[in-house]
Amino acid sequence: MPEESRGPIDRLAIVGLGLIGSSIARAARRYGLARTIVAVDRDPAVRDRVQELGIADHVTGDPAEGASDTDLVILCVPVGAIGAAAAEMAPHLKPGAIVSDVGSVKGAVVAAIQPHLPDGVALVPGHPIAGTEFSGPDAGFATLFQGRWCILTPPEGTDPAAIDTVRALWAGMGANVETMSADHHDHVLAITSHLPHLIAYNIVGTAAELEEATQSEVIKFSASGFRDFTRIAASDPTMWRDIFLNNRDAVLEMLGRFNEDLSALAKAVRWGDGEALHAMFTRTRAIRRSIVALGQETAAPDFGRPRPPEE
């Protein structure tokens, strides 16, 4: 793939200017990856803010205007809204256009988009493994994808040139690009992302239901472990509702495995099986070391949280 010699995309439309969409807009401009960047958002407040931030060449609420003469459309709306967004854009797409997305679920997203696309329009679904717990156009930044992975899940038979275009865009924004089937993506993300979010939401919910006095102490003494969970449990509720509704089977399968392991662990606690506990707690250290070694995590203590200066 001669990604280096590839010129910029003529007209790139980004639909939904949240954390991810606005980061793509910023990165595409910063790295010269698109001649014209069109921001499409149905929310007037978001459009106003995008205008103020000056991160797109055109800002519109009209899907037809967004689609018109566009080479690549990236749908950056919650998974549950992707089908409707595709349906609005599709009739206005020119032959040879490419539709992509950034949804955290891929099987359901392909099923939601594909029926709407006219002949001659390619679908190259994508999922950048990057983000923060913040939302909206102000939360984005141009280097969000640097050194992160982006997974593409093009259906069989997709035009290789379309895949290359999307791959080059992500590579240009600093991401490592990998291709796999939508099914496999959904299985892997169920354990790396969806189950962790479910567990985090759950334990924070459990704490939220404690007696009031205890709850205030949970907040006070949260530095002892709990606060790590609250970060991902502060992620966008609509986005996460849609993910669970659209990757139900894989999430429930991983949850089943998690529950089996938790029962065994609870049994070791109940019966005072110190050897089993120690063996398990030793094994889990290695995984973090691998993640740090792969450059997907900081080695600094406490995630590198700011600490009081040493003076």
Added chain:
Amino acid sequence: MPEESRGPIDRLAIVGLGLIGSSIARAARRYGLARTIVAVDRDPAVRDRVQELGIADHVTGDPAEGASDTDLVILCVPVGAIGAAAAEMAPHLKPGAIVSDVGSVKGAVVAAIQPHLPDGVALVPGHPIAGTEFSGPDAGFATLFQGRWCILTPPEGTDPAAIDTVRALWAGMGANVETMSADHHDHVLAITSHLPHLIAYNIVGTAAELEEATQSEVIKFSASGFRDFTRIAASDPTMWRDIFLNNRDAVLEMLGRFNEDLSALAKAVRWGDGEALHAMFTRTRAIRRSIVALGQETAAPDFGRPRPPEE
């Protein structure tokens, strides 16, 4: 309490120079809280390292030497080793000496220490809510306790002057000090600390048991949520084994609540109850905001993890 007018402790012995013990040594010296700091550790490698670091005035492997003429002994060994450490020191303590600790469990620790203490020696158990996932004398730093909480759980009838001495030490190291019963401490910490660690160890363990190909992908794509859990699952295995063995009832009770909530959440996923999911995911955001507002967490995205520069 005239903490400000209190002079330094004459002789402070720290038993176990790990993350917490070595941080106390550094902070006590930095803030002038003890005239003489004695480091007691049974591990010759740790003693050598403490000598090299120069963070104590005397370094010894002999509990009798550590206890001799000492005003305050702080036991900073894993909870399961505290009873034995107390038994070794106790016969050599002078009347008026104070014994404290930093264990994450308090009921079992009081029960393990108290029988060994001679008359005239006060027990003021403590638990600083501070730490990182790293271990050993090199991991400590003088500002670890700044702005963090330290919980004291003196048994009823403890000499108030002894409590004041321990309180003043922690306040001098920058901690906010709170007093409560050992039982209440163990109940609150079960939800803020022990259950989160159990859950984190468990999900990392579940991932570690996946088919090998999937496991390498879990590591690769961990930035999507999983990696947040690996930090606390990389904590010291011996310390955590001892915590679960010594706070079994409270941990199992909180785990019961967690499991009830998880069943309800799994049901909402299975039946596609988007409203219930959205409501729950909205509620959990508020808790993080409270933790940030209380100064117990950073508001920076991604915990303030280092990110690629904006250029």
